Amino acid sequence: MAVEFQSITRTYGAKRVLDGFDLQVEPQSFTVLCGASGSGKSLLFRLLVGLEQPDSGRILLNGRDITNEPPAARAIGYVPQNFALYPHQTVAQNMAYPLTLAKTPKAEIAKRVDRTAGILSITHLLNKTPDQLSGGEKQRVAVARGLLKDAEIFVLDDPLVGLDYKLRERLMDELKSLREELKATFLYATSDSLEALNMAQRLVVVDAGRAVQHDSAIAVYDDPRFARSLDLIGFPHANLLPGRIENGQVEAGPLRFRTPPGLRDGGIVAGLRPEAIHFEGSPRGASDDLAIDSRVTLVENLGGEAVVYLEAGNSQLTAALPLSRIAPPEFGAEVRVVVDPADIMLFDAASGVRLDGGAN
Numbered sequence: 001m002a003v004e005f006q007s008i009t010r011t012y013g014a015k016r017v018l019d020g021f022d023l024q025v026e027p028q029s030f031t032v033l034c035g036a037s038g039s040g041k042s043l044l045f046r047l048l049v050g051l052e053q054p055d056s057g058r059i060l061l062n063g064r065d066i067t068n069e070p071p072a073a074r075a076i077g078y079v080p081q082n083f084a085l086y087p088h089q090t091v092a093q094n095m096a097y098p099l100t101l102a103k104t105p106k107a108e109i110a111k112r113v114d115r116t117a118g119i120l121s122i123t124h125l126l127n128k129t130p131d132q133l134s135g136g137e138k139q140r141v142a143v144a145r146g147l148l149k150d151a152e153i154f155v156l157d158d159p160l161v162g163l164d165y166k167l168r169e170r171l172m173d174e175l176k177s178l179r180e181e182l183k184a185t186f187l188y189a190t191s192d193s194l195e196a197l198n199m200a201q202r203l204v205v206v207d208a209g210r211a212v213q214h215d216s217a218i219a220v221y222d223d224p225r226f227a228r229s230l231d232l233i234g235f236p237h238a239n240l241l242p243g244r245i246e247n248g249q250v251e252a253g254p255l256r257f258r259t260p261p262g263l264r265d266g267g268i269v270a271g272l273r274p275e276a277i278h279f280e281g282s283p284r285g286a287s288d289d290l291a292i293d294s295r296v297t298l299v300e301n302l303g304g305e306a307v308v309y310l311e312a313g314n315s316q317l318t319a320a321l322p323l324s325r326i327a328p329p330e331f332g333a334e335v336r337v338v339v340d341p342a343d344i345m346l347f348d349a350a351s352g353v354r355l356d357g358g359a360n
């Protein structure tokens with residue numbers, strides 16, 4: 001494995017941020033850690049590059065235990081979340097700084113600065129100073145500086161946070177080409193699930209101090225094994241309805257249907273993606289579909305689709321409606337929506353573990 005976190009625990013005061021965190025990162029993978037703000041992604045990266053120490057557990061780099069090695073001994077390129085550029089140095093000097101410190105020959109530094117600047121489209125900025133750059137340009141320089149190192153592993157901590165949408169899209173594409181070109185292992189953190197799905201070959205859902213699911217991005221999306229995976233990955237956010245299994249019936253908010261085989265009575269959470277809620281007039285209507293009468297409380301028109309918020313009894317539901325097929329309903333309208341029970345995922349209420357079979 002390129003990187004292994006083994007049972008990492010780290011506490012700040014009374015708060016256990018990492019709680020037996022285990023993760024194996026495959027060589028040459030682009031692995032994205034996605035978790036809510038404060039879930040410990042930056043801390044994991046600081047532990048990996050050696051800026052902090054775990055309370056317990058081990059970190060291996062290409063099989064070597066580096067837990068107690070100084071940062072300089074770890075060949076890791078790092079783009080921290082809060083970067084600082086040296087104000088009196090040019091972009092080229094800022095980028096070259098870590099290599100200058102490492103006494104890399106000048107010709108080699110120039111070659112790498114040119115190549116990385118080319119990939120990140122900042123060649124025209126090389127002779128400027130940071131005060132002459134926009135926020136987005138400074139961010140690209142910080143990314144370039146982290147990627148300049150001759151490393152097998154690059155760690156990027158939420159490198160696109162705060163950038164406008166267009167610039168983020170462009171940088172995502174550039175980083176993807178870079179991953180093809182460098183043939184290195186990338187570890188990348190974000191709290192944005194769309195960015196995670198777009199970038200990740202391997203996606204790790206981080207929650208409550210642990211890696212709860214580690215799989216291909218598409219598998220995490222299609223077959224979440226934990227309620228938190230469904231909750232975190234995907235936009236609009238999935239519906240999670242608390243409920244119960246009793247006497248062979250699943251009851252969760254407005255959903256009532258026969259319990260799938262093999263499930264026991266007890267507390268559950270029913271999960272339903274917004275796109276699995278269908279409006280009348282859409283091509284559905286199988287005999288086992290559940291019909292739900294609801295009232296529209298808000299419509300967000302996003303162009304290609306509308307996000308429709310519904311009230312059904314005491315439950316709120318979020319539905320995604322492709323607008324090419326059907327016009328969005330009006331605010332306040334009474335609508336009947338239908339759901340295929342096969343699209344409903346069931347999770348244990350206490351542990352969050354998936355109960356129904358899913359795609360496996």
Ligand SMILES: Nc1ncnc2c1ncn2[C@@H]1O[C@H](COP(=O)(O)OP(=O)(O)OP(=O)(O)O)[C@@H](O)[C@H]1O
Pocket residue numbers: 012017035036037038039040041042043044081158190191
């Ligand atoms: N030096 C520190 N002292 C005290 N608490 C800390 C320290 N560093 C991190 N924490 C706490 O650890 C938790 C995890 O922080 P971390 O920055 O790793 O989260 P994150 O997942 O990267 O969040 P974000 O997406 O917002 O950057 C937070 O609750 C934070 O307050």
